Amino acid sequence: MIKQDYSELDALELDTLREIGSIGSGNAATALSDMLGQPIRIKSPEVRIMEYNEAIEWIGGPEKITAGVMVKLGGQINGIMLSVQQLEFTNLVLKSMLGKTVEDYIELGDMEKSVLVEVGNIMISTFINALSSLADINIELTVPAFAVDMQGAILTVPMAEYGGQSDYIMTIGGEYLYEGKTVPCKLLLSPDIRSLNTLLRKLGVNGG
DSSP: OOOSSGGGOOHHHHHHHHHHHHHHHHHHHHHHHHHHTSOOEEEEEEEEEEEHHHHHHHTTOTTOEEEEEEEEEEETOOEEEEEEEOHHHHHHHHHHHHSOOOSSGGGOOHHHHHHHHHHHHHHHHHHHHHHHHHHTOOEEEOOOEEEEEEHHHHTHHHHHHHTTTOSEEEEEEEEEEETTEEEEEEEEEEEOHHHHHHHHHHTTSOOO
């Protein structure tokens, strides 16, 4: 049956999306580890379908300042994917690649921003490549955009693009483990409703 909204997903469809999210997140963690030259793994990636306001609270609240890398999806799947990089994650990347950390996002220069965009883009691309392979679909990615803002403002982008179709978003979160410490980084995937149905059909769990 064709879905009109994320809220119509049944248990099997949700489980399938969770499995895809777990595989994609694991691949993203491996890519991050390779890029930074550090042993990094993801602990129990959590994949949820939730309302936008709930998603904002889940990633730390609307007023928390964070860095976001956004890529638009095209081809057989249209939508947006975000990498939400909180300060602990930002400093892990900067320390590994540039040998420095920052106390505040305001300290980020062009070089630091370029590194964060590259890392976010590779994580998103690796996730999408896994999704594309598993579902046997073609997904094209735009050049990534970067912003430092309140998380509520960053999430207004997918809300503005697709909020008229659905009040829900697919969120993929995980605690990255590095030297015994947890480093939060969230990936948020928001395909439009047509693309969601295409994805489910390709994965063999929706005949619509």
